[in-house]
Structures are given as C-alpha cells and as structure tokens.
Amino acid sequence: MxxxxxxxxxxxxxxxxxxxxxxxxxxxxxxxxxxxxxxxxxxxxxxxxxxxxxxxxxxxxxxxxxxxxxxxxxxxxxxxxxxxxxxxxxxxxxxxxxxxxxxxxxxxxxxxxxxxxxxxxxxxxxxxxxxxxxxxxIVSISIISNSSVVATLGMNKGIVRIEHYQLNKTHIVEAHDSEICCLNLSNNGKYLATASVLGTIIRIWDTYTGEKIQELRRGTEPATIYSLVFSQDNKYLACSSNTGTIHIFKLKTDRDRFSELYNLSKIKDNVDNSKSSLSLLKGYLPTYFSSEWSFVQYRTKHTKIFVSFGKQNNKLLLITDDGFFYKISIEFENNICKCVEEEQYKFS
CATH class of the missing domain: 2.130.10.10 (YVTN repeat-like/Quinoprotein amine dehydrogenase)
Incomplete structure (x- = not known):
C-alpha cells in the first residue's frame, strides 16, 4: 500500500x-x-x-x-x-x-x-x-522454498503472466476484461486470485494449467480491492476493499490434507458460499444468479484495510491505513457463522 x-x-x-x-x-x-x-x-x-x-x-x-x-x-x-x-x-x-x-x-x-x-x-x-x-x-510471489512462482501484469489489459521458474513454464491468463487491480498467489504458488478495477468478481486460477477453477462475487457495486489472501491450507480466501467489508469465501481446491495435518481448519467443513435461489437455472439466466457469494462478512468503519489469516483458518488479522490493528475470530453459533472482534489496537 x-x-x-x-x-x-x-x-x-x-x-x-x-x-x-x-x-x-x-x-x-x-x-x-x-x-x-x-x-x-x-x-x-x-x-x-x-x-x-x-x-x-x-x-x-x-x-x-x-x-x-x-x-x-x-x-x-x-x-x-x-x-x-x-x-x-x-x-x-x-x-x-x-x-x-x-x-x-x-x-x-x-x-x-x-x-x-x-x-x-x-x-x-x-x-x-x-x-x-x-x-x-502489482506483483505476487510464492513463499515456500520448493516452489518458485511469480505473477505479474501482462502486456495487455486484463492479462496476467504466471512464471513457474522451477518448471520453466509460462502461462498467459486472460483474467478480466478490465484492468487488473489486485492479484495474489497462495503460499505454495499453486493458486492465483485476481480482481479487476471493477472489484465485483474474483477469479481463482490453477497456476500449473492456467485454467480458471472458481469465480466468486464480492458484490454488485464497483469497489477497489486491496487484498486477496489465501488461508495456509488454501481452503479459504479473504478479501478487503474500500467498502470497509471483509469477505470470506470457501474455495474449491484439492486441500491435500494440509489442513488436517496441521490442525488449521477451525471452520466447520460443512460451511459453503452463498448462492442465489435461482442458481439451478445456470446457463439460462445472467451469471449474477449463479455467482458464489462469501459465506461470512465483517464490516468495519475503515475504507483502506489489508487482511490476512492468522495461524488458524478461523482467525483474521486486519491492518488499516489510519493506524488500527484488529484480531477477528470466525465463530459458529446456532448454525450461523459470524465474525467477532477479539482485539483492537491503535498503532499510529
């Protein structure tokens, strides 16, 4: 930022x-x-x-x-x-x-x-x-030692370039029709999240194949997205924007038992993204009706926020450009998922 x-x-x-x-x-x-x-x-x-x-x-x-x-x-x-x-x-x-x-x-x-x-x-x-x-x-890198992946803007509008250096492979992805606003790789470099300047749609890509694996809807009104962050086991994605709302989505990734091995998954496995009641008519109605929406949100008073996951999937960390730090817990109560503020500090 x-x-x-x-x-x-x-x-x-x-x-x-x-x-x-x-x-x-x-x-x-x-x-x-x-x-x-x-x-x-x-x-x-x-x-x-x-x-x-x-x-x-x-x-x-x-x-x-x-x-x-x-x-x-x-x-x-x-x-x-x-x-x-x-x-x-x-x-x-x-x-x-x-x-x-x-x-x-x-x-x-x-x-x-x-x-x-x-x-x-x-x-x-x-x-x-x-x-x-x-x-x-705008650029993103994988961080684990056995994966060297870099994602950058391409040469044309809405294009993302993915470099797999260990595989000596390049993918050119037509990610969006509008200019890219935000992109981020998962820690292991296997997945890439992208959003355009419109800020309504988030797309998830497999960096090994260059194929789109999921499309998520943040909202219907334009917004500036500041962060797209994968959980450590790639089961969830957190998104922050200038609307002040944090969105959490469930992802369709292979997950490869990483969550279970390291006891990261504190969010119930039966949680799922919200969908329109008309989603069964996919293919006959505009894509809006078949979109996947976040399964839980957290609203703040701030307009420039950066979000990350804590050591476990049900913990979020927020930092803001006006000097606030938050710890947020994702909790279930009576089969309802909600975000609860645990700590707040003013650091500047």
Whole structure:
C-alpha cells in the first residue's frame, strides 16, 4: 500500500507468514508482532521511507525512500540489516520503485513498466519481465522454498503472466476484461486470485494449467480491492476493499490434507458460499444468479484495510491505513457463522 490518506503512514504490509507487519512514514519505519501484539522494531530517520518489505522475521529487509523528503532515492532499493542498523547493499533504477517482494533466495522489484528478479545472495539479475503500465507495483510471489512462482501484469489489459521458474513454464491468463487491480498467489504458488478495477468478481486460477477453477462475487457495486489472501491450507480466501467489508469465501481446491495435518481448519467443513435461489437455472439466466457469494462478512468503519489469516483458518488479522490493528475470530453459533472482534489496537 502506498500514498495513504494518513500522511504518517506511507506504506503498510504484513510479512510473509503474517506473524508481524511493518509500516513506514515520513521519519522511518516500525515493525509490530501480531501475536501477542507489541512493537518490536522502531527506526527513525531524517527523511521518509516509502516502502518496507520484510523477509519473515529476519533482520534483513528491503526499504525504499518516499514521502516529501525521502531518506533514500525512490529509485533505489536499500538492503537493510537491522541488526547492525545499516545498508548492506543497494539496487538502483532509472525510474521509481513501485513495490518490493522478498524470498529467501531472491528479490522481486516492480517498476511501472518492468519487473526485475535478483539473486538475494549476490544481487545479480536473474530475469526481467516487461509489463503493462503498473503504477501500483502489482506483483505476487510464492513463499515456500520448493516452489518458485511469480505473477505479474501482462502486456495487455486484463492479462496476467504466471512464471513457474522451477518448471520453466509460462502461462498467459486472460483474467478480466478490465484492468487488473489486485492479484495474489497462495503460499505454495499453486493458486492465483485476481480482481479487476471493477472489484465485483474474483477469479481463482490453477497456476500449473492456467485454467480458471472458481469465480466468486464480492458484490454488485464497483469497489477497489486491496487484498486477496489465501488461508495456509488454501481452503479459504479473504478479501478487503474500500467498502470497509471483509469477505470470506470457501474455495474449491484439492486441500491435500494440509489442513488436517496441521490442525488449521477451525471452520466447520460443512460451511459453503452463498448462492442465489435461482442458481439451478445456470446457463439460462445472467451469471449474477449463479455467482458464489462469501459465506461470512465483517464490516468495519475503515475504507483502506489489508487482511490476512492468522495461524488458524478461523482467525483474521486486519491492518488499516489510519493506524488500527484488529484480531477477528470466525465463530459458529446456532448454525450461523459470524465474525467477532477479539482485539483492537491503535498503532499510529
């Protein structure tokens, strides 16, 4: 997230496993642990930090200058060692850096018209991907070590490019008719969620085949989607938008017993997405009537929210651009699913 309405927060994001989050502003950056909620790092600078990207809970992170008085050039990615509190490397570009993603072995950097992939160990380039105009730095990566998948914008409107580096395979997906607004890979890179600038429809793709496996409806009115997040076992998807409502969907994925093995599935298995009573007439009525809707929602007073799952499927974490953190529990009572606020903190 960039260009927040709150001038004290220029960027805010979870780390890869959502065990903590970082926000940056006009005089530095701060890192908070999520469970328990507490401030773990605070670094002050004379200038602004526009992007801070963490690598799990490692002391090495990537930062980019930002704001009215940047601490570093917005055209540079600074590799920051927080243990020694100094830069240990940098990558420079001719244009502004829009976003940075980290894996243990690589750094992915999105500029407006190009995405670069570098080795983390020696900062040498590995690949370059040309994209459509990408002012928001839309890019996603898988995070587990045995899967190296990158999803970027394609060269044309509504197109997504999926790179499977270990399989040496590329898929070009015609995801939407309108411009892409948000996309995100599952942790293992097997699934991709996409949404367009209309924000009404979310599509789920199999990255190994490039085929669509599910279509979900957030709503009927346009909205700006800020996050699409898979649960750790890929059984559920959470979505946040400028409407202030969090939507949770059940997914049609193979699930491969990951949930049972790690005791993640605290949501009853018989839950299902909502559908129109006319869905049986699919093929005869407009697609609206056969859409799958979220099985539970949580409404907030905020308009820019980023959501993630906690360690278990029935726990949600929310961070907002006006400086609030929430822990939400998904609960069943009398066969009704609902979201309940457990904790709330003001961090900025």
């Amino acid at each position: 960039t260009n927040s309405e709150n001038q004290n927060i220029l960027n805010i994001c979870f780390n890869q496993d959502s065990s903590c989050f970082a926000y940056s502003g006009n005089n530095g950056f701060t890192v908070y642990s999520c469970d328990p909620f507490r401030q773990s790092i605070k670094r002050l600078f004379n200038g602004g930090i526009g992007i801070v990207s963490m690598l799990f809970r490692c002391n090495v992170m990537a930062i980019v200058g930002g704001g009215e008085n940047p601490e570093f050039s917005p055209n540079k990615v600074i590799i920051w060692d927080d243990h020694s509190q100094k830069s240990i490397g940098e990558l420079s570009f001719r244009t502004q850096v829009k976003s940075v993603k980290l894996r243990r072995e690589s750094i992915i950097i999105a500029l407006e018209h190009r995405t670069y992939i570098y080795n983390f160990s020696d900062l040498k380039p590995r690949n370059t991907i040309d994209t459509r105009s990408n002012p928001n730095g």
